[in-house]
Amino acid sequence: MSLTVTDLRVSYQTLRGEVRALDGVSFTVADGEILGLAGESGCGKTTLGKSLIRLDGRMRHAGGTVELDGRELPIGDDRAMNAFRFREVSLVPQYSMSALNPTRRIGRMVAELLRSRGETLDRAKLETRLGQVGLPREVLDRYPIELSGGMKQRVVMVVSTLLDPSLLIADEITSALDVSTQQAVARALAGFRDAGHVRSMVFITHDLALTARIADTIMVMYAGMLAEKAPAKTMVEQPRHPYTRMLVDALPEVGARHAGRRLTGIAGSPPALLDPPPGCRFRERCPLADDGCAERPPVTEVAPGHHVACWKV
Amino acid sequence: MLTPDMLKLDDVTKTYRVGALGGKAVTAVDRVSFDVRAGEVVSLIGESGSGKSTIGRMVLGLTPVTSGSITVAGAPVRPGRAYYRSVQGVFQDPFSCYNPVFKADRVFRLIKETYHPGVPEDEWAERVRAAVRDVRLNPGEVLGKYPHQLSGGQLQRLLIARALLLDLKLLVADEITSMLDASTRVDVLNLLADLKTRGLAVLYVTHDLALGTYLAERTVVLWRGTVVERGPTEQVFGDPLHPYTRRLLAAVPRLHAPWEDAPEVRSCPYHDVGGTGGLAEATPGHFVACARLSDCRGDVP
Amino acid sequence: MTAALTETRPEPRAVRREALHFAVRNGKLVTGFAVVLVLLLTGLLGPLLLGSAPPNEYVAAPMLPPSAEHWFGTTTFGQDVFTQFVHGLRTTFAVGALGGGIAALIAMVVGFAAGYRGGLLDEALTMLTNVILVIPTLAVLLIVNAYLGIRGVAVQGLFIGLTSWPWAARAVRAQTFSLRTRDFVDLARLSGLGTGRIIAREIAPNMSSYLFMTFILLFGGSVLIASSLDFIGLGPTEGVSLGLMLQNATQWSALQLGLWWWFVPPGAAITAVVGALYVANVGLDEVFNPKLRTT
Numbered sequence: 025m026s027l028t029v030t031d032l033r034v035s036y037q038t039l040r041g042e043v044r045a046l047d048g049v050s051f052t053v054a055d056g057e058i059l060g061l062a063g064e065s066g067c068g069k070t071t072l073g074k075s076l077i078r079l080d081g082r083m084r085h086a087g088g089t090v091e092l093d094g095r096e097l098p099i100g101d102d103r104a105m106n107a108f109r110f111r112e113v114s115l116v117p118q119y120s121m122s123a124l125n126p127t128r129r130i131g132r133m134v135a136e137l138l139r140s141r142g143e144t145l146d147r148a149k150l151e152t153r154l155g156q157v158g159l160p161r162e163v164l165d166r167y168p169i170e171l172s173g174g175m176k177q178r179v180v181m182v183v184s185t186l187l188d189p190s191l192l193i194a195d196e197i198t199s200a201l202d203v204s205t206q207q208a209v210a211r212a213l214a215g216f217r218d219a220g221h222v223r224s225m226v227f228i229t230h231d232l233a234l235t236a237r238i239a240d241t242i243m244v245m246y247a248g249m250l251a252e253k254a255p256a257k258t259m260v261e262q263p264r265h266p267y268t269r270m271l272v273d274a275l276p277e278v279g280a281r282h283a284g285r286r287l288t289g290i291a292g293s294p295p296a297l298l299d300p301p302p303g304c305r306f307r308e309r310c311p312l313a314d315d316g317c318a319e320r321p322p323v324t325e326v327a328p329g330h331h332v333a334c335w336k337v
Numbered sequence: 338m339l340t341p342d343m344l345k346l347d348d349v350t351k352t353y354r355v356g357a358l359g360g361k362a363v364t365a366v367d368r369v370s371f372d373v374r375a376g377e378v379v380s381l382i383g384e385s386g387s388g389k390s391t392i393g394r395m396v397l398g399l400t401p402v403t404s405g406s407i408t409v410a411g412a413p414v415r416p417g418r419a420y421y422r423s424v425q426g427v428f429q430d431p432f433s434c435y436n437p438v439f440k441a442d443r444v445f446r447l448i449k450e451t452y453h454p455g456v457p458e459d460e461w462a463e464r465v466r467a468a469v470r471d472v473r474l475n476p477g478e479v480l481g482k483y484p485h486q487l488s489g490g491q492l493q494r495l496l497i498a499r500a501l502l503l504d505l506k507l508l509v510a511d512e513i514t515s516m517l518d519a520s521t522r523v524d525v526l527n528l529l530a531d532l533k534t535r536g537l538a539v540l541y542v543t544h545d546l547a548l549g550t551y552l553a554e555r556t557v558v559l560w561r562g563t564v565v566e567r568g569p570t571e572q573v574f575g576d577p578l579h580p581y582t583r584r585l586l587a588a589v590p591r592l593h594a595p596w597e598d599a600p601e602v603r604s605c606p607y608h609d610v611g612g613t614g615g616l617a618e619a620t621p622g623h624f625v626a627c628a629r630l631s632d633c634r635g636d637v638p
Numbered sequence: 639m640t641a642a643l644t645e646t647r648p649e650p651r652a653v654r655r656e657a658l659h660f661a662v663r664n665g666k667l668v669t670g671f672a673v674v675l676v677l678l679l680t681g682l683l684g685p686l687l688l689g690s691a692p693p694n695e696y697v698a699a700p701m702l703p704p705s706a707e708h709w710f711g712t713t714t715f716g717q718d719v720f721t722q723f724v725h726g727l728r729t730t731f732a733v734g735a736l737g738g739g740i741a742a743l744i745a746m747v748v749g750f751a752a753g754y755r756g757g758l759l760d761e762a763l764t765m766l767t768n769v770i771l772v773i774p775t776l777a778v779l780l781i782v783n784a785y786l787g788i789r790g791v792a793v794q795g796l797f798i799g800l801t802s803w804p805w806a807a808r809a810v811r812a813q814t815f816s817l818r819t820r821d822f823v824d825l826a827r828l829s830g831l832g833t834g835r836i837i838a839r840e841i842a843p844n845m846s847s848y849l850f851m852t853f854i855l856l857f858g859g860s861v862l863i864a865s866s867l868d869f870i871g872l873g874p875t876e877g878v879s880l881g882l883m884l885q886n887a888t889q890w891s892a893l894q895l896g897l898w899w900w901f902v903p904p905g906a907a908i909t910a911v912v913g914a915l916y917v918a919n920v921g922l923d924e925v926f927n928p929k930l931r932t933t
Contacts, residue, residue: 064518064519064520065518173385202384202385202544203384203544203545203546203585203588203589204384204584204585204588206588206590207588207590207596210590211596230518230519231519231590232519232592233547233589233590233591233592234590236590236591236592236593237590237591237595237596260592260593261593270520271519271520272592274519274520274522274523275519275523275547275592276523276526276547276548276550276551277547277591277592277593278546278547278550278574278586278589278591279550279574279575280547280550280551281550281551281570281571282526282527282530282551282552286527287523287527287551288523288524288527289519289520289521289522289523289524290520290521291524293488293490293521397824397828399824399827399828416827417830418830421827421828421829421830422830425828426824426825426828428821428824428825429821430821433820433821433822434821434822434825435822436822436840436843436844437844438843438844438846439843444825444829447826447829447830447831448829450829451829451830451831452830496825
């Protein structure tokens, strides 16, 4: 098991109280697996991604453990995490555009970054990796402003995986890109896993169709909890959780026409996590909900590798 | 039933002056022509840099046209009170559309001040509530709140409700769903589709092919400021002729099917041949800008 | 139903009432304004209560420490420091308000016009701003004051106002520039609003605390410039100001002689006025920005 997350709880401190952004999430990611993390904004997917590498100032580790390759990650201890960051766990942020220092040529910036981590730059390796994502070695002599969004995203991807981390977290890395660039970046990401540059990956996105294309397993979150986790194909073809089913149904496919089949969204909005309601958190919006849903549904394995948190499956 | 040409663009070009003292010119939109009929949604599809948003802004009179003409119901674009009574826009970022220091329903107040100053307060409040119900929101839940207390979907729908308080003929919807969650996105799209039944013309600007096809009767595909293909949506995406359209279509991630291997198109062959002479009509109503149209039928060049 | 009706009330009134609701509950704002108000009232009412005695009159024995009779003691010449202080406060507020007000007005007109309109107007106004910005203001003031023999508070304030606006204009322009590209400005245009109304009703309210901050800094700047002018003997010849008091205290070695009551009150008052306005500004930011509200 590469990554094992057990009952992870993370909360945000706000002036009005504690927001329980992650409320007991457990899952595993195997070696060589790409886990797609999907859900609406505010479902906790970005918090989960952050809690695996760096909690920001307002976040608090409220419970649970994260184990990577048999070692527990000290996720609540910012300083102790430094030994793991970049070497064991690495991140490609959403806005790589702003992650690059605009006053440095790319090559120099990478060398400085590695030096600050006590590593020396293996230029040949760097150039090979750039080649693998379809970038010429000349980008190292350019300034960030001279690169397109997709190129910057790929540069950051190469840099953050240069030390062959065990786990890579990619947080909405394609959402600011054009369709064709998005495809190239997503494929490059899968290619890195295939080449063994990273052992496993958590790919966070709001785009279910995109994650279905590159992830092996998809985990859908709702209001800080796991709703459903299943192999990618199963998730899009036979989702079991009512939320996932409605979500998949709300996605127009290319070629689908309004006049042909009218899609419907999911009425209402996710509950506030400041004081979440007891029981199933999707209850308010769920067409199947009844009194039994007042109790929180446990995550159960309905088929091998297919986990659902719903009383109605 | 369809009245022709609520919106008509004819050879519209937009060039920006850049550099010191505007010494260099950059062409953002290059001789674009298409039309939108009343009771019809036309989607304007393109990636970043295609000029799609510039076209939307020109139609709204927020950016002047360099050359060519845009007419709405036969009259040229003339930004001002009279024009905005019948032409309105909704933009991409709902949070940026609301002045953060005021309550969200201030957008209705501005409409009243300009267009309905004589309407008594009670009647106006009722009209606002009716418009809000029209966009399937609960007035009690959304009125009197600040923008940050509402969701993106609610804010976008309020902006559509705002437009409905006018004598609307044409709505420009610029990427209005790209910041919304999948679960609410389709509801906003359905709302736009329903506007058609009121006889409205809708110009739906987007980069998302799936959303564009879902909604639109006709589609215009833009590439670097020029129209490469336009026609009925079924034909443009069912039988794409231009290499760029094909590549775009191939790159869209699909829920149930693997990615097609996208044909690599380095530049449009049409441009290699030189010049832009206009679009060729492949089948009735289906236009494509490709000098190698005959080759395109089979394998992509 | 009643709730819904209240919510759709004409909104300028509602917004103002709501801002007031939060304003009176904001500790920083209330404290800041209270300090300024106390000093302002001291400056306004003090001279009236003390009667018609000119502030520079020699009224008592020299170098008296503070006592019941002379609250702030007396100077080396036997002038009453408290009398000078209240008159000085009045002058200081006048110069600050006048200089800061004029500078803020010019800065806003120039900044809004340049930032919103852009293009040639922007280039022309920016050039003017930069020219004024690089003129050594103090030197010009020295020359102007020396030539024209400025002896009144009003003229001093006017000159300070006319020379201290450029940085503020640049700040207003930059803010306007960034707000202009926001979608709500486009939406206001689509609502049929003209340029003037968009600036006044959409852009200015968004930077109201920023504008107030600018005014505070200009106010403080004017007070300091006026003090500097006073300090080198180019202030009003008649009357007294906090700057003149500091100058006299320094000139007659108050520090060395241990006459702390001579220079501490004017120094503290200048600091208090500027500091309290700053604290009030932080509070005002919370009042106007709903996201920062804690209640």
